[in-house]
Amino acid sequence: MTAQTEVHAISKRRFDAFVVWARGTGMLPPITEVEWLEIQPAKVLGTVFVDKTDRDLNSAVLAPDLAGRYRAVETLESYTDVREVINATAASMVVVLxxxxxxxxxxxxxQAVDFFAKVAKESNLHTRFQYLRDSTGAVAARRLIEVAMRWYENQDGSYIEQFQTTGFDAxxxxxxxxxxxxxxxxxxxQPKPAPDFLARGMVGDFYVEATTSNPPPANQAVPLPRSEKDIFEYIHNYLPTRFSGPLCNKLTEKGYWTREGFDLTIPFVIAIQDFHQHLSMTWSQSALFEYLYGVRIEERESGGEVQKVEVPVARIKWGTKDFSSGFFKLPDSERVSxxxxxxxxxxxxxxxxxxxxxMGDPSVTVQHEGRxxxxxxxxxxxxxxxxVTPGYEEDWIDGLTVFHNPNALNPLPFEAFPGxxxxxxxxxxxxxxxxxxxLISSTSKIIVRE
Incomplete structure (x- = not known):
């Protein structure tokens, strides 16, 4: 076997970076993957898996189709020896190459969508899109997104334009x-025109609608707090105002509940992110908790011990804004699981x-730190x-918190978001x-060597 056709064992993480996007509609087959192979640089991929129905070893060989989507081009079935099926899979991969x-x-x-095909004037492009497109420090993100985008649907026809301009973060x-x-x-x-996603799995179906807290007008921007008093006001009074708008808008968009094809019997999840200010999301989770449930967690000393107690919060007041706390208590919120x-x-x-x-560049070092x-x-x-290096352990779901609505008409199973x-x-x-x-909170330091 020549150097050009060497087959390498790779991690599941690398394999998934190319293939996880290929899961379309329908149920997943009952298999467990045990080995992953590659002819570099991702020209041909292979995976060995156990069929849970008969416990036989099988494998699949994958390659990018003419649109760049990784799809199976060969399957090998019914092996009992791991080494035998690995050798057979590697040989099949060479034949494919x-x-x-x-x-x-x-x-x-x-034809797949291209997130980087320029659709706006350079002066109108979002600064973080330009960073993603041009910076050596973002090479790994760009390469990963270039693989993923070949499977993504331009659901409402505006994704690419917004990705490059005003809606990059969202x-x-x-x-x-x-x-x-x-x-x-x-x-x-990806239902058209909304919600954003309909997930189907072993625990049942559920919708996910994405929304974001965006920057206020420049003259209304609030600087990050410095003093202890300012931190308290920022978290407990200001940040809830950034969440109330986008969340309440999802309740007032009655089209969700009446839209043809929308299933009223399955859970509906709103996924929100805070982009209203740089690094603002590091402060946001406790504020979101308080706004959703109308409860603040405070530490109180009793009998020489510090205990955490729930303190009801009836209203949120910031400047001229004065509104009820407790999103899950609002009319129609029971539709949000x-x-x-x-x-x-x-x-x-x-x-x-x-x-x-x-997928990174050797000149780039990333240090991930936090709590x-x-x-x-x-x-x-x-x-x-x-x-952060090849083989570094992190999952997409790391850091995700799901706040369950106690009044939900259709409760969401915990297993819908494992991890x-x-x-x-x-x-x-x-x-x-x-x-x-x-993951509680973190930042990443990016160093690019000349």
Whole structure:
């Protein structure tokens, strides 16, 4: 076997970076993948898996079709020895490479969307889109998105224009949610014109609608707080005003509940991200919790011990704004099964995931640091600092918190977002459960060597 046709074992993380997007409609087959192979640079991929129905070993060989979408071009079935099926899969991959263009042609290719095909004047492009497109520091994110975009549907016809201009952050948030759903094993549809996603899986179907908190007019911008008093006011009074608008707008858009084809019997999830100010999302989760449930968690000393207690919050007041707290208590909110949030659901996440999948540039070093729960399942917080390298461990869902509506008509199963943290009501009190290693808050430092 020549150097040009060497078959390498790769991580599931790298394999998924090319293939996880390929999950379309319908149920997933009952299989467990155990090995992953590649002819570099991602020319041909292979996976060995166990069929749960008969316990036989099988494999699939994949290559990008003429539109760049990775699809199966060969399947090998009914092996009992792992080494035997790996060798057979590797040999099949070499055969595919030797007749590459003919074998990977599927005949039903549809032109894929190109997020980077320029659709606006350079002066109108969003600065973070320009950074993604041009910066060496964002190479990994760009390469990962270039693979993903070949499967993404331009649902409302405006995705690419908004991705490049005024809606960059919101569209990245949508792409992030799509990745979370795919990673969780759901088949994902994009209904037209809305909601954004219909996820189908073993736990049932549910909708996900994405929304964002966006920057206010320049003359209404509030600087990040510095003093302890300012931090309190910012978190408990100002930040809820940034969430109330986009969340309440989803309730007043009655078209969701009356739209033809919308299933009123399945859960409906609103996924919100805070982009109203740089680094604002690092402050946001406690404010969102308070606004959703109308409850503030405070520490009180009793009998020499510090305990956390729920303090009701009836109203939110900031400047001229005065409105009721407790989104889950509003009329029609029972139609919302849960609200999901992840401060880490940003472009930087794509960069880390791309580097972990081996898509980075050798001149780029990324240091990921922040706070998380310890991985020993004790529930203790710890500071961490890690260099992001190929093989670095992070999942799309890391850092995601799902706030469950206690009044929901269609409750969302926890299993819909495996690996997320969950907030829910039990016996009249709010409870929170977090997976071991759950990401609380973090930042990434990017260093590009000359």
């Amino acid at each position: 030797n007749d590459y263009d003919k074998v990977r042609t599927q005949g039903d290719e549809k 569209r990245v948030w949508e792409l992030y949610l799509w990745a979370v759903l795919r990673e969780a094993g759901h088949r994902v549809e 849960a609200v999901a949030f992840n401060a880490a659901g940003t472009l930087t996440k794509f960069n880390r995931m791309g580097i972990a999948a081996g 998380r729960f310890m991985k020993d399942d004790t529930g203790v917080e710890e500071a961490f600092s890690q260099t 997320a943290a969950h907030v829910f009501e039990e016996d009249g009190l709010l409870r929170q459960i977090f997976p071991a290693g759950h």
